[in-house]
Amino acid sequence: xAIHCGDELNADMSSSxxxxxxxxxxxxxxxxxxxxxxxxxxxxxxxxxxxxxEKIEIFGRPFSDTTENxxxxxxxxxxxxxxxxxxxxxxxxxxxxSLALLAFTTAYGKNNxxxxxxxxxxxxxxxxxxxxxxxxxxFLVVCTLFLFSTQFSVLDATSRIMSENxxxxxxxxxxxxxxxIYYYIFLWVQILMGIVIFSLGMTEPFKxxxxxxxxxxxxxxxxxxxxxxxxxxxxxxxxRPSLIRNVFVVCAFIFYGVFSFITxxxxx
Numbered sequence: 632x633a634i635h636c637g638d639e640l641n642a643d644m645s646s647s648x649x650x651x652x653x654x655x656x657x658x659x660x661x662x663x664x665x666x667x668x669x670x671x672x673x674x675x676x677x678x679x680x681x682x683x684x685e686k687i688e689i690f691g692r693p694f695s696d697t698t699e700n701x702x703x704x705x706x707x708x709x710x711x712x713x714x715x716x717x718x719x720x721x722x723x724x725x726x727x728x729s730l731a732l733l734a735f736t737t738a739y740g741k742n743n744x745x746x747x748x749x750x751x752x753x754x755x756x757x758x759x760x761x762x763x764x765x766x767x768x769x770f771l772v773v774c775t776l777f778l779f780s781t782q783f784s785v786l787d788a789t790s791r792i793m794s795e796n797x798x799x800x801x802x803x804x805x806x807x808x809x810x811x812i813y814y815y816i817f818l819w820v821q822i823l824m825g826i827v828i829f830s831l832g833m834t835e836p837f838k839x840x841x842x843x844x845x846x847x848x849x850x851x852x853x854x855x856x857x858x859x860x861x862x863x864x865x866x867x868x869x870x871r872p873s874l875i876r877n878v879f880v881v882c883a884f885i886f887y888g889v890f891s892f893i894t895x896x897x898x899x
Contacts, residue, residue, distance in 0.1 A: 676791075676811045689798050689807040696867060704870070790818040848890045855884035 663670040674685040694700050737757045738750040751774055759767030794813035798805045805813065833839065859880055862872050872880075 676814055679811055679815055684808070687807050687810050689795060689802075689810065693867065696869070701869065786818060786821055789821065790814050793817045845894055848887050848894065851883065852887040852891050855880050855887060859884065 663673040663675055672688055674687040676687075677683055677685060694704070733754060734750060738753040751771070755767040755771045757767075758770050791814060794810055794817050797813055798807045798810055828839075859877065862880075863877070
């Protein structure tokens with residue numbers, strides 16, 4: 632029998648991502664949109680202009696606890712762990728270390744650096760001077776694509792989170808089959824809010840990044856706590872995360888809790 636799983640997909644993927652809300656959401660949505668594994672039972676969001684409507688399964692339900700389904704689940708779980716390890720740990724770590732090394736060897740210690748992301752232009756200039764001009768320009772283009780794709784995925788993830796939570800909060804008032812409409816409303820509201828913020832003069836990226844980091848820390852604190860509760864109370868015992876995964880989530884809960892407390896005390 633085919634595995635049809637909702638809560639297991641969300642909760643188990645949370646632990647496999649190591650407690651990273653937006654990464655979790657992007658990964659979960661990617662699986663649902665592509666129809667991989669259990670994601671094929673959820674349906675996907677389509678364009679309100681050109682896409683065909685699909686039935687959306689927003690709540691999900693546990694799959695039948697049979698030997699065959701457990702085998703299928705273990706295969707899926709193994710593959711999803713390999714994928715996350717390759718993408719979030721190996722690729723992500725390699726990218727971060729490479730960019731950090733590049734910034735250190737080119738821009739660190741320079742006197743003409745201002746607050747913000749001006750170091751990127753210093754890096755580009757030094758690359759052009761030491762190699763070829765087009766490499767410096769190419770570096771700026773790649774950085775632009777990095778930043779754009781990151782922001783694009785963040786807007787997508789947050790719009791999905793808010794639209795799905797809206798439906799879950801009141802499914803009678805907000806029809807799950809109109810999820811894509813709610814999604815696009817939240818998406819464009821965020822885009823318009825961004826335009827307003829920049830129009831009011833808040834154009835310094837560093838301040839916006841710091842503000843976002845503080846808000847994310849608060850979100851991670853509550854998220855880690857809810858994740859522990861969900862994984863260890865709502866899942867079938869055979870599907871609950873291992874001790875080592877729970878330990879990592881507990882550490883995250885404590886870390887972000889302390890960080891949030893220190894931030895609050897400084898503000899007050």
